[in-house]
Amino acid sequence: MTNPDHPNAASQSETASSARPGDEMLPFLNNFHDIFTTIGVLILFTGLFVGAxxxxxxxxxDQQSVAAESVSLxxxxxxxxxxxxxxxxxxGRQRRILPGIVLCVVFVxxxxTFLAWLYTSYVMPALTNVDPQTAFDHLSVFNQESVRxxxxxxxxxxxxxxxxxxxxxxxxxxxxYLSFRLPFSGGLLGVAxxxxxxxxWLVIDPYSLVVFNPLAGLLMGLTLFFAGVIFDARDPARTTRLSGTGFWLHFxxxxxxxxxxxxxxLNGVRIDPQAEGVAGMIYFPQGGEDGAAVRAAIVTLMVIAVFALVSLLINRRALIVSGLLTTGVALGVLVNQLGLDGAGVxxxxxxxxxxxxxxxxxxxTPVRRVLTAPFPNEGVIARIIPSPVHGHEG
Known part of the structure; x- marks a missing residue:
């Protein structure tokens, strides 16, 4: 029986006969018609932006005039x-998921941008006359006193x-999200x-946010991850839009x-605000760029291994898929240190x-069966770590 709340319920009955018990339902695609429609949507909005x-x-x-800004808005x-x-x-009507992802990104x-521009250009000038450049002159040296x-x-x-x-x-x-309940928009709402x-945090204490940036990033990621776990726990069978939202939160x-x-x-929970490279996503400590790159690559592979273990336990491939590109880069750094040429790398x-x-x-599925064997088949833990026997692979 087709679940009407499934994110691709229209095609669920068509694919049910060919799907294996361990197969994962796509949270971003119904069928080829979605791809066909998405191509049209991309072409249409490319034309709209170019035409605009x-x-x-x-x-x-005049680009600086009120008229130019008004037309842009x-x-x-x-x-x-x-x-x-x-x-x-x-x-809303056809439940086309892949075109909905594109439309959600365009709308949001x-x-x-419309609301942010409106506030910045018209609301803020009416509320303040302070020149921010004067205040930012204090940041010639970044320390607690200058930030204060x-x-x-x-x-x-x-x-x-x-x-x-x-x-x-x-x-x-x-x-x-509230209007269309698109799973992707639910994940995007979590990010927002x-x-x-x-x-x-930046407004309250910008200095600590910069210095403890690694910790802030960890808290952000864990918040999204546990939000995804909550959505998955509400749908351990992985058959409704709740599971789709959980997928994107993990992703x-x-x-x-x-x-x-x-x-x-590499650096602990804080970074040195005076060190070079502090603005980078990953700050490499002193000791040589090559050595730092190799350490980063090794740590990356270790983190991906943890992702793989967690993904197997909670029955979610999104963590692995999202980290594949970074894993490839890390592996490339490692094999490059072996002296192989470009093609070999x-x-x-x-x-x-x-x-x-x-x-x-x-x-x-066999590995999941071994890993989940010690966990109960009922209760809250079973909803977070579903058994391959009782839960659909998601």
């Missing part, structure tokens, strides 16, 4: 409305600007909420956790990475 730029340029307006709003209208048809991007001086100079409107902008994107994403929390959590774990493994990286993925694909 051409129309704006044809007006020959109107064009952004128009594209957001078109994305919303198509979403009502393709996502245009709507969020900066905050004392900034007006509350300017200081809370990051929170307002982050909240704007939370609102745009929440509107889309975590980003809002980080922006609040977005993986790169954040990976980056934070590598940085913390590529071949060895692809062979190792592909072998690991194929091995997991072949032995996923």
């Amino acid at each position: 730029v051409q129309f704006h340029d044809s007006l020959n307006l 109107l064009l952004l709003g128009l594209i957001a409305l078109i994305a919303w209208g198509l979403s009502a048809i393709l996502v 991007g245009c709507c969020g 001086a900066l905050l004392n100079e900034l007006d509350w409107v300017l200081r809370t600007w990051p929170v307002i902008i982050a909240a704007v994107f939370v609102v745009a994403t929440a509107i889309y 909420l975590v980003n809002l929390a980080v922006c609040a 977005f959590a993986a790169p954040v956790l990976l980056s934070a774990a590598i940085t913390m493994a 590529v071949a060895t990286t692809l062979l190792v990475l592909g072998g690991i993925v194929v091995l997991l694909g072949v032995a996923w």
Whole structure:
């Protein structure tokens, strides 16, 4: 029987006969018609963006004028409305998932930019007359005293600007998710909420956010991961939109956790704000770039191994898939240290990475059966770590 709440319920009955008990239902695709429609959506909005730029340029307006900004805002709003209208048809009525992902990104991007631009250009100037450049002059040296001086100079409107902008994107994403219940938009809403929390931290104490950036990244990733676990626990059979939302939360959590774990493994929970490279995603300590790169690659593989173990336990491949690109880079760094040429690096990286993925694909259910054997088959733990016998592979 087809579950009406399944994210691709329209095609569930068609694929049920060919699906194995251990197969995973796609949380982003129904069938080839989704791909066909998505191609059309991409072409349409590419044309809309290019046409909007051409129309704006044809007006020959002063780029700094109110008229030019107003036209830009109107064009952004128009594209957001078109994305919303198509979403009502393709996502709301037809439950087209892949086109919905594209439309969600377009709507949230245009709507969020529209509201952020409106606030920055029209609301903020009416609330404050403080020149932020004067305040930022204090940051010639980044330390607690200079940051405190900066905050004392900034007006509350300017200081809370990051929170307002982050909240704007939370609102745009929440509107889309509550209207269409698209799993991707649920995962994106989780990212927006975590980003809002980080922006609040930035407003309250920017110095500690920069210094403890690895810890902040770890907290962000763990929040997304546990949110995904909560959604999965509500749907251990992996058959409804709740499970789809959990998939995207795990997918977005993986790169954040990976980056934070590598940085913390190399540098601890804090970084030196005076060191070179502090602005990079991963700060390599002194000791040579090659040595740091090798250590980063080794730690990356260890983190991916942990991801693989956790993925097997909670029955989620998203953590592994999201970290595949970084794993490939890490493997490339390692084999490059062996003195192989470029083709050898590529071949060895692809062979190792592909072998690991194929091995997991072949032995996923048997390995899960062994790992989950000590855990109960009923209760809260069983909903978080579903048994291969009682839970659908997701």
